[in-house]
Amino acid sequence: MRWVKYYIVLLIIPFGSVLCEILTASAVIGLSALGYKYSDKIYLNTYCKKFECCHPDLIPHNILALQDKLDTKLFGQHIIQEKLFKAIASHYETIEKSKKPLVMTFHGSQGTGKNYVATMIAEAIFKEGTNSKFFHLFHGSQYDNVDRTNEHKDSIRQEIYNGVDKCAYSLFVFDEVDKMPPGVFDSITALLDHHSLIKGKDFKKSIFLFLTNHGGEEMTFVLHQLTAKKGLYRHETKLHHFEEIMKVGVYNKEGGLKDSNLIKSAVIDFYFPFLPLEEPHITQCIIEEFRFCGKNEVSQQMIDEVLHQIGFNSITKYAHTGCKTIYPKVQTECYS
Structure with a gap:
């Protein structure tokens, strides 16, 4: 069996193009079973150089780039710039001790940057960004049939199971949540709650984003009141000025989060406001x-x-x- 180990190493230089096949074959025999202490490094520096890997040394890909992009490429969203990076960075810093996945909602009218920031997050987490096989995007228009709510619930739950099975560090983005039928997320509440280790799958390392237009009108009104009536500068407004409005608004309006167990069970960690632009x-x-x-x-x-x-x-x-x-x-x- 020792000969097999040296055979693999010797083939790295002359046959680099077929290295993945060699390593796959070696996996069958089991490098770990051989007690080969450098197998993880070889995996990272060979197979993972060519193919996307779900590995804690590779995810997040470049988290510091997220703060830079938020500071230089996002306009008019000081609350997002102040709070979002800290939420995500903290998630990864404490990920081994985490008790639940990071769950966030983005609220605001169209064109305020919700999808733009979701893309920034994907690019910071995965080398392949939104093209990553660990990035999962759900469009509300694909799940808007009220008569098929139970079918949608099962489909979403199963895709999350499959995604986490492939990579515990997956990112799930639900766009246009307001177009989805009420109750569609009730089947995944337990997956996003504390101690979310279910059927041997660990959901605590994943991130879930819910994007919605709901709350946009209410935030516009409050922002105008704070600046025009109470004399606050726009950049002086804080998250707490909008948090309850977002939560109540999305809970009461028709859409995927109406009367949602996600809100009732308090599994949403952050409600982020994307303010109207001037x-x-x-x-x-x-x-x-x-x-x-x-x-x-x-x-x-x-x-x-x-x-x-x-x-x-x-x-x-x-x-x-x-x-x-x-x-x-x-x-x-x-x-x-």
């Missing part, structure tokens, strides 16, 4: 999009050409669709 934030989005298409020098005229196509509320001055519709407008200007 003209300075939209301007930052426009400049960023111009830079993305290769225009490093952006004039005020170029900005104004796009700004004139964006609708703003006449009273609150908040953009109707945030930064969501900016990309195609900038692209038109870039290539005109």
